[in-house]
Amino acid sequence: MRLSKPVEIHGVSQALAKGNCPVCAFLRNSQSTLLQGGLHPEEVNGICNFHAWALAAAVNVTNAAKIFQNLLRPACDGSQECSFCVRLREAEQPSLGNSWGRWIGSSCSTGLHTTVALCRPHARRMRQVAPVRLHGSIDEVESRILSDLNLELENLVTRSAMGEKAGAGVLGRMAEFLMSQRGIRG
Ligand SMILES: [Zn+2]
Ligand SMILES: [Zn+2]
Numbered sequence: 001m002r003l004s005k006p007v008e009i010h011g012v013s014q015a016l017a018k019g020n021c022p023v024c025a026f027l028r029n030s031q032s033t034l035l036q037g038g039l040h041p042e043e044v045n046g047i048c049n050f051h052a053w054a055l056a057a058a059v060n061v062t063n064a065a066k067i068f069q070n071l072l073r074p075a076c077d078g079s080q081e082c083s084f085c086v087r088l089r090e091a092e093q094p095s096l097g098n099s100w101g102r103w104i105g106s107s108c109s110t111g112l113h114t115t116v117a118l119c120r121p122h123a124r125r126m127r128q129v130a131p132v133r134l135h136g137s138i139d140e141v142e143s144r145i146l147s148d149l150n151l152e153l154e155n156l157v158t159r160s161a162m163g164e165k166a167g168a169g170v171l172g173r174m175a176e177f178l179m180s181q182r183g184i185r186g
Contacts, residue, residue, distance in 0.1 A: 044071065046071075
């Protein structure tokens with residue numbers, strides 16, 4: 001995996017414009033920042049498969065090398081949880097509870113929810129922390145995306161049976177919907 005340069009997410013509208021789950025987009029941005037020096041090498045005591053490989057492909061080679069050096073210390077015996085995953089989980093909580101929950105609420109009350117994207121894991125976790133009055137809106141967004149994707153998958157199967165080469169984008173969107181964006185905890 002090649003890491004893109006961290007991009008500042010100036011607001012919900014920017015993530016929305018990309019047509020992806022905005023919570024994933026926010027976390028992906030935090031992840032790039034953490035992998036490129038946002039997490040001090042000495043703060044990294046454990047690493048998962050995904051983040052080890054992401055670090056191996058990171059642009060900031062010095063930082064990556066120092067993190068790996070730190071992980072070679074006897075104290076880091078491989079039993080510690082991935083420090084990047086831990087930080088991302090901490091970043092996710094307030095975002096799900098506050099800004100994104102409010103955003104879903106206002107999108108739904110203005111009819112914007114017909115174009116809102118959310119991956120299923122984030123829709124479900126957002127539901128857990130959002131006020132009860134927003135549950136219906138979150139469910140509505142999730143089921144609308146599910147039926148859209150179902151239809152697109154059906155079309156893809158039909159078209160590929162006829163020998164057409166198209167629609168790989170649908171598979172990617174399906175993977176994102178089910179498991180969150182690549183490397184983001186689902
Ligand atoms: Zn997501
Ligand atoms: Zn990790």
